[in-house]
Amino acid sequence: MGETLTKPKTAIQKEHYFSLSFVLSRVLNSGVIMSIERNDQELKGLEKSIAKLTQTRYVSLFNTYTGALHGALWGQDIGHGSEARLAHPSEQERSFLQWLGISLVQNPQVPLPYAAVDVNWDNLGELDPAISQARASAPVLVLDFTGLGFGPVAAIAANDELVWKKAERLKIFGAFDLQTMWTQEESEPDLQPAVQFNYRLSPLVAACVKLSLLRRNNAS
Amino acid sequence: MKTDFIRKPLALPQEEWARNPLAFLGGPSIIPEDVRKTNFPIITKEDLIQMFVSIQQDGEQVVEEFQEAYRKYVGANYAIATASGTASLHLALVGVGVQPGDEVIVPAFTFIASAQAVVAAKAIPIFVDIDPVTYCLDPSKVERAITGKTKAIMPVHVHGLPADLQALRSIADRHSLRLLEDASHAHSASINGQVAGSIGDGAGQSLMADKNFPVGGEGGIAFFREKADYDRALSFLRTSGIDYRMSWIAAAFGLSQLERLPYYDAIRARNAAYLTKELEGTRLFSGPFVPEGYKHSYNMYRVKLSPERLGLDDLQDFRVKDAVQQLINEEGVYAREWQNVPIPGHLPFKNRKGFGNGYPFSLSDREDFGYDLRHFPETLNMLRNSLTICRELRTPIEYERIQAYALAFKKIDANPEAIRELASRSSDLTVLYERDARLG
Numbered sequence: 001m002g003e004t005l006t007k008p009k010t011a012i013q014k015e016h017y018f019s020l021s022f023v024l025s026r027v028l029n030s031g032v033i034m035s036i037e038r039n040d041q042e043l044k045g046l047e048k049s050i051a052k053l054t055q056t057r058y059v060s061l062f063n064t065y066t067g068a069l070h071g072a073l074w075g076q077d078i079g080h081g082s083e084a085r086l087a088h089p090s091e092q093e094r095s096f097l098q099w100l101g102i103s104l105v106q107n108p109q110v111p112l113p114y115a116a117v118d119v120n121w122d123n124l125g126e127l128d129p130a131i132s133q134a135r136a137s138a139p140v141l142v143l144d145f146t147g148l149g150f151g152p153v154a155a156i157a158a159n160d161e162l163v164w165k166k167a168e169r170l171k172i173f174g175a176f177d178l179q180t181m182w183t184q185e186e187s188e189p190d191l192q193p194a195v196q197f198n199y200r201l202s203p204l205v206a207a208c209v210k211l212s213l214l215r216r217n218n219a220s
Numbered sequence: 221m222k223t224d225f226i227r228k229p230l231a232l233p234q235e236e237w238a239r240n241p242l243a244f245l246g247g248p249s250i251i252p253e254d255v256r257k258t259n260f261p262i263i264t265k266e267d268l269i270q271m272f273v274s275i276q277q278d279g280e281q282v283v284e285e286f287q288e289a290y291r292k293y294v295g296a297n298y299a300i301a302t303a304s305g306t307a308s309l310h311l312a313l314v315g316v317g318v319q320p321g322d323e324v325i326v327p328a329f330t331f332i333a334s335a336q337a338v339v340a341a342k343a344i345p346i347f348v349d350i351d352p353v354t355y356c357l358d359p360s361k362v363e364r365a366i367t368g369k370t371k372a373i374m375p376v377h378v379h380g381l382p383a384d385l386q387a388l389r390s391i392a393d394r395h396s397l398r399l400l401e402d403a404s405h406a407h408s409a410s411i412n413g414q415v416a417g418s419i420g421d422g423a424g425q426s427l428m429a430d431k432n433f434p435v436g437g438e439g440g441i442a443f444f445r446e447k448a449d450y451d452r453a454l455s456f457l458r459t460s461g462i463d464y465r466m467s468w469i470a471a472a473f474g475l476s477q478l479e480r481l482p483y484y485d486a487i488r489a490r491n492a493a494y495l496t497k498e499l500e501g502t503r504l505f506s507g508p509f510v511p512e513g514y515k516h517s518y519n520m521y522r523v524k525l526s527p528e529r530l531g532l533d534d535l536q537d538f539r540v541k542d543a544v545q546q547l548i549n550e551e552g553v554y555a556r557e558w559q560n561v562p563i564p565g566h567l568p569f570k571n572r573k574g575f576g577n578g579y580p581f582s583l584s585d586r587e588d589f590g591y592d593l594r595h596f597p598e599t600l601n602m603l604r605n606s607l608t609i610c611r612e613l614r615t616p617i618e619y620e621r622i623q624a625y626a627l628a629f630k631k632i633d634a635n636p637e638a639i640r641e642l643a644s645r646s647s648d649l650t651v652l653y654e655r656d657a658r659l660g
């Protein structure tokens with residue numbers, strides 16, 4: 001899980017070319033391909049699809065799996081100098097947490113901060129059991145869609161609004177920065193941004209993931 | 221069908237439009253509301269076809285093809301395509317050897333990502349004021365900000381005008397520092413023919429879809445002059461585990477857009493030159509200054525206001541600016557504040573929480589990081605007395621539209637009394653940098 005630096009095993013298959021090309025054309029034709037457009041529908045649409053799939057209230061999208069990990073951890077105030085326990089950390093997760101300055105511990109008393117589900121064309125049609133299992137084990141779900149072949153893309157899903165808010169604060173031009181742009185007032189002064197990364201997702205990538213999720217029942 | 225097709229053409233502008241009553245006072249606006257829309261980026265059938273081709277190819281190869289094509293266009297030695305401009309700046313900083321606790325000099329006026337990338341590299345951004353004419357990092361103020369911990373200088377080619385890299389290179393060499401470029405506004409911009417991104421030791425550049433050269437949504441690219449720096453950046457990606465890869469979908473769009481970039485650049489340059497010349501005929505407004513040998517890319521076009529030339533210097537300049545903004549917006553030209561607070565005044569640099577527990581700011585033994593806004597008088601002055609046209613001039617707009625923009629500025633210039641009245645009415649208006657900081 002989470003070895004997103006390696007190439008996905010399954011590339012996009014020929015039978016999906018037409019539908020994906022069509023959805024990309026539709027988004028391109030709309031002219032809205034920028035993540036910070038006020039009238040973007042693709043990112044909001046994918047967030048809704050993931051909320052429905054995971055039966056969680058809050059979803060935040062990321063342009064990489066490691067971005068989503070960062071969001072899941074930051075959303076729970078796990079930052080530099082903190083400790084975290086992961087069930088079966090991959091080499092990439094170990095490296096990334098070390099880079100963030102978070103120490104991995106094995107103490108079973110320490111709750112798992114997130115559970116990850118790798119979404120690819122092989123398991124797309126049978127995601128529900130994996131998601132249920134993951135939901136039962138941690139307060140935040142991290143879904144890695146990179147295996148679908150559209151490039152790095154991931155999301156976090158949670159029921160705690162504060163986790164979502166903090167994760168959005170981690171993004172340059174996340175939900176709160178955009179809100180300040182539109183209203184010219186800081187809406188959450190008590191929830192201040194700190195280091196921020198551009199973890200925003202392209203609406204074109206979001207549209208492809210959304211289409212794949214919509215059609216998951218027809219997947220192999 | 222959801223489309224960005226603009227169905228109604230703009231009427232051919234007439235000089236007498238500038239003599240009509242102001243739209244704010246009930247007169248006809250120069251650009252009526254139903255013809256104000258502009259599109260960016262311009263998406264054509266070529267972009268669709270490229271997407272159809274790329275979807276059938278190996279995603280990594282699509283990204284590599286894009287990376288190589290754009291590297292050649294810029295003339296850089298090495299390149300790494302990334303998921304965002306922030307990621308590219310982070311990689312550029314790490315690549316040239318910036319280490320945790322190092323200090324990196326950046327301008328106080330830029331987009332927040334320039335400084336956040338420094339924090340991402342676990343270094344400390346040290347902000348320096350801008351040149352009052354070019355709005356880029358002022359080389360004359362850089363030297364006094366250098367300490368024993370300074371590792372690099374990273375100017376920003378603000379709005380698309382390259383910073384004074386010759387002067388900055390001289391300072392960098394004198395102090396054995398690395399010189400980086402934040403070229404996020406400066407696609408195709410150049411100094412004496414050398415393209416921005418290829419001049420410094422390293423560079424980062426945003427390619428998000430509101431940049432002159434957009435990829436499909438979000439993206440960036442890091443450039444390096446030396447192989448050792450490029451290798452260090454690649455090594456960092458491996459050891460940190462961080463995934464900064466660009467999506468092939470973004471890259472595919474970039475491939476087809478790159479073919480048309482010179483055409484769009486030419487229209488932007490034509491439009492900006494026209495507007496600058498027309499503004500020379502007004503008293504209140506002036507366009508950007510471009511030094512000899514420099515090519516501005518006009519990702520944004522900042523208009524300077526000189527209230528004293530219109531007898532309005534008894535009024536506070538930010539009130540004049542606000543009045544002008546209201547008046548010109550009513551005429552259909554969306555000139556606005558781009559940035560209202562210098563970056564050191566933004567929350568992440570006020571609270572200095574960083575990655576948590578104050579890291580990497582905690583590595584510094586500074587008591588004063590120099591983030592007080594009083595250190596940046598030129599930035600504050602510029603924010604008080606200028607307005608910016610963003611997407612409206614970035615897009616290769618029709619000739620009649622740029623003519624209409626010029627007429628709108630002339631119309632406002634011809635109505636100092638209306639500016640005075642509106643500015644005098646704004647008693648509850650606070651100066652913009654005392655309001656909540658916005659990112660754009």
